[in-house]
Amino acid sequence: MSDVLIACRGLIILVFAVAVAGKARNAAAFASFEASVRALKVAPRPMTRPLAVAVVAGELAVPPLLAFPATVVAGFAVAAVLLVAFLAAIVSALRRGTAATCRCFGVSEAPFAWRHVVRNALLTSVAVTGIVCAATGGPSPVHPAGAAVSIAVAAFLAFLVVIMDELAALFGPVARRS
Numbered sequence: 001m002s003d004v005l006i007a008c009r010g011l012i013i014l015v016f017a018v019a020v021a022g023k024a025r026n027a028a029a030f031a032s033f034e035a036s037v038r039a040l041k042v043a044p045r046p047m048t049r050p051l052a053v054a055v056v057a058g059e060l061a062v063p064p065l066l067a068f069p070a071t072v073v074a075g076f077a078v079a080a081v082l083l084v085a086f087l088a089a090i091v092s093a094l095r096r097g098t099a100a101t102c103r104c105f106g107v108s109e110a111p112f113a114w115r116h117v118v119r120n121a122l123l124t125s126v127a128v129t130g131i132v133c134a135a136t137g138g139p140s141p142v143h144p145a146g147a148a149v150s151i152a153v154a155a156f157l158a159f160l161v162v163i164m165d166e167l168a169a170l171f172g173p174v175a176r177r178s
Contacts, residue, residue, distance in 0.1 A: 003150045
C-alpha cells in the first residue's frame with residue numbers, strides 16, 4: 001500500500017506544481033489563465049480575477065500538504081475538491097458550447113474537450129485513492145526499490161498528463177485541406 005501512496009502523492013504533487021508554475025511564471029501567463037477562466041463563464045466577470053487567484057492558491061497549497069505525512073490526507077482532499085470543481089466547470093462549458101482554452105498548465109492553447117474531463121476524472125480518482133491509502137494504512141516500511149519505481153511511474157504519468165494536449169494534437173485526426 002505504501003508504494004501506491006507514494007505514486008499517488010508523486011503524481012498529484014508534480015501535476016499541481018507544474019500547473020502552478022505554468023500559470024504563475026509571469027504576468028502574461030497568469031493573464032492568459034485568467035482569460036481562460038473568464039471564457040469558461042463559471043463566475044460573473046468581476047469575480048474572474050479573484051477566482052483565478054483562488055485556483056492558483058489552492059493548487060499552490062497541494063504540493064506542500066502532500067509532502068508531509070501529517071497533512072497528506074488534507075493535501076489529497078484539497079486536490080480532489082479542486083479537480084471536481086475543474087470537472088464541473090469543463091463539463092458545463094462543453095455542454096454550453098463555450099469556446100475556452102485549456103490553460104491548465106499555462107501554455108496550451110487547445111480548446112477544452114472531453115479528454116480534459118477524462119484527465120481530471122482520472123486525477124480525481126488518484127486523489128481519492130491517495131486519501132483511502134493514507135487514511136487506512138498505518139506507517140509501513142518503505143522498500144527503496146518500490147519507492148523508486150513508484151516515483152518513476154508518478155513522474156512518467158505526470159509528464160503524460162502535462163503534455164496531453166500536445167499528444168492529442170500529434171496523434172489526433174489530421175484536418176483535411178480543401
